[in-house]
Amino acid sequence: MSDTPAVTLMTSEQLFALPPSKKVDRWLFRGELRESKVTKRNPNHTGAVMALGRILGNWAVEDPATRGRVHGAEAYFRIRRDPETNVGIDVALASPEQQAAVRKKTNYIDGPPVLAVEVLSPNDKQRDIDVAIEEYLECGVKLVWIVNPYTETVAVYRADRKPELVNADEELSGEPFLPGFRCPVYQIFLG
Amino acid sequence: MSTATAVITSDELFALPDADKFERWLINGELREQPMSLRTPTHGRPTGVLSYALEAWCRTRPAPTPMMCNGDIYFRLTRDPDTNVGVDVALATPAQVAAHGPGDRFFDGPPLVAAEVLSGSDTMDDVQEKINAYMASGTSLLWIVDPFDHTVTVYRPGQPPVLFNRTQDLVGDPELPGFRHPIADLFFR
Numbered sequence: 562m563s564d565t566p567a568v569t570l571m572t573s574e575q576l577f578a579l580p581p582s583k584k585v586d587r588w589l590f591r592g593e594l595r596e597s598k599v600t601k602r603n604p605n606h607t608g609a610v611m612a613l614g615r616i617l618g619n620w621a622v623e624d625p626a627t628r629g630r631v632h633g634a635e636a637y638f639r640i641r642r643d644p645e646t647n648v649g650i651d652v653a654l655a656s657p658e659q660q661a662a663v664r665k666k667t668n669y670i671d672g673p674p675v676l677a678v679e680v681l682s683p684n685d686k687q688r689d690i691d692v693a694i695e696e697y698l699e700c701g702v703k704l705v706w707i708v709n710p711y712t713e714t715v716a717v718y719r720a721d722r723k724p725e726l727v728n729a730d731e732e733l734s735g736e737p738f739l740p741g742f743r744c745p746v747y748q749i750f751l752g
Numbered sequence: 753m754s755t756a757t758a759v760i761t762s763d764e765l766f767a768l769p770d771a772d773k774f775e776r777w778l779i780n781g782e783l784r785e786q787p788m789s790l791r792t793p794t795h796g797r798p799t800g801v802l803s804y805a806l807e808a809w810c811r812t813r814p815a816p817t818p819m820m821c822n823g824d825i826y827f828r829l830t831r832d833p834d835t836n837v838g839v840d841v842a843l844a845t846p847a848q849v850a851a852h853g854p855g856d857r858f859f860d861g862p863p864l865v866a867a868e869v870l871s872g873s874d875t876m877d878d879v880q881e882k883i884n885a886y887m888a889s890g891t892s893l894l895w896i897v898d899p900f901d902h903t904v905t906v907y908r909p910g911q912p913p914v915l916f917n918r919t920q921d922l923v924g925d926p927e928l929p930g931f932r933h934p935i936a937d938l939f940f941r
Contacts, residue, residue, distance in 0.1 A: 681876045688872030691900040711880040712913055724901050726915030 570644045573637075577668045586635070590696070592644025600684045605710035606651075609680045610634070612749045613652050613708065617676075620742045621654065628739075629675060630660045637669035638677075640700040648693075651708075652678035654739070673701040675738055680708040694718050703738045713750045758782075762826075762834045766857045775824070779881055781833025786878070789871045794899045797940035798869045799823075802841045802897070805933040806865070812930065816846035818864050826858035827866070829889035837882060840897075841867040843928075862891040865928065869897045883907060893927045902939050 570592030579587065585596045614633040621628045635649030653674035655663075662671060677697050681690070690707065697705050698720045705718040713729040727733050729747040736742075759781030768776060768783075775786045789795075803822040810817045824838030842863035844852075852859055866886055870879065879896070886894045887909045894907040902918040916922060916935055924931025 683875065683877035685876045686872065687870050687874045687876075687879070687898075687900070690876075691872070709876075711876070712883075714913060716915070723917035723919055724903050724915065725917070726905065726913065728912035728914075730912060 573639055573645055573647045573669060576647060586649065588637075588649060589645050589647040590692075591641065591646055598684075600682050603682065606680050606682050609708050609710050609749050610651050610678075612751065613678055613680075613706075613744075616744050616748060617652065617654065617739075617742070620739065625660075626657055629654050629656045631655075632670070632674075638674050639669050639671050640673040640697065640702065646696055646700060648696075650674065650677045651680050652676075673697065675702070676704045676706065676735065677702045678706045678708060680710065704735055706733070708749060710750060713746065715746055715749070759833050762828055762836045762858060765834075765836060775838065777826075777837040777882075778834050779837075779885055780830075780835055784878065784881075786873065789873050793940040795869050795871055798897050798899050798938040799840050799867075801933075801938045802867050802869075802895075805931070806841060806843060806867075806928075809924070809928060809931045810843070818843040818845055819849045820844075827863050828858050828860050829862050829885050829891070831860075835885045835889065837885065839863060839866045840869045862886065862889040864891075865893045865895070865924070866891055867895040867897060869899060872900075893924070895922070897938065899939055902935065904935055904938075 571589055571594050573589065576587060576589050576594065584599060586599055587594060587596050589595070610633055614631055618631040621631050632653045632655055633651070635651060636653060637647055637649050638653060639645060639647040647669055654676040655670050656675055659670050659672055679693060694705055694707065698718060703719065707716040709716070715727045715733055717725045717727060727746050729750065731746055733744040733746055734742060760778065760783060762778065765776060765778050765783065773788055775788055777784050799822055803820060807820045810820055820841070820843055822841040824840070825842055826836055826838050827842060828834055828836040836858055843865040844859050845864050848859040848861060868882065883894065883896065887907060890909060892908065896905045896907065903915050904922050905913050905915045907913050918936040921932050921934050
């Protein structure tokens with residue numbers, strides 16, 4: 562017989578009912594509340610997020626009906642239900658179907674994005690990054706890009722392939738999930 | 753992680769108390785400190801297998817051969833101010849071995865090859881700072897081993913990093929002629 566009390570799992574509704582904080586980021590990981598100090602406002606991070614948002618956004622708006630919509634600044638995606646994982650993602654591509662379900666009062670987008678991009682910050686711990694990649698892929702995110710502003714590289718993760726690294730001399734593509742998308746990696750880190 | 757702004761020497765680094773509770777190193781004379789991380793097979797297996805593979809390779813080489821050592825062996829990569837780091841697995845040059853006196857706490861200069869196996873508690877900042885220090889000091893070959901992804905990222909001075917995954921071999925040419933080991937073999941799980 563177990564001594565541990567039953568854990569009450571938190572829902573997305575409860576997460577968004579918490580008083581907002583400027584000091585901590587909050588998210589749900591398999592029904593558990595997670596918090597960490599806000600550390601993402603450094604220029605290396607913000608510049609890379611905006612550059613990729615722009616480059617991806619330019620690609621998406623060419624054909625939003627099939628390509629979907631790009632979200633930035635840690636839009637929440639509920640990537641898992643029962644228990645819930647609801648996380649803010651640095652840059653993400655919502656499918657046209659996900660986008661169609663968004664209403665004016667929507668707090669989060671339901672389901673895994675097609676693409677999840679995380680830009681590394683100085684205080685990110687290795688295990689947190691590993692857990693995030695694993696959860697994204699398990700929950701059905703097709704493509705995960707881990708952007709490293711220090712090395713000016715992008716590590717690419719997919720459920721069906723081994724990890725790959727694309728460096729500043731090379732070009733990032735998203736086939737077959739982002740048809741026609743091409744991005745010379747150095748452009749993410751320009752300026 | 754605590755960082756002191758004061759610059760200290762390698763001797764002062766090794767004189768700090770509670771050495772069994774903290775992992776410490778110096779970057780340009782500044783102390784870096786982390787609570788001692790748990791020893792796990794996830795970290796220990798790749799350290800062990802790489803040590804074995806590098807030692808075996810050393811034994812195929814004509815004299816004077818480099819020397820493999822592992823387990824946070826310190827190399828003073830640069831001096832004044834000192835950058836002095838404990839390396840998971842390294843090859844010391846014959847000259848470094850010859851110059852290492854009794855009671856010395858570190859090898860002087862960069863290793864021929866350094867391998868760092870990532871831990872879950874490592875921060876991006878610390879990892880990157882060390883990579884930069886290895887490269888700036890002229891370490892010919894640096895392997896960053898990720899036991900979670902089952903990958904090895906290879907750094908050489910002046911070149912972009914290259915990542916190899918578990919379907920590939922870790923190849924040491926030209927710095928380690930003939931060194932080759934399947935990456936999949938390195939890992940515990």
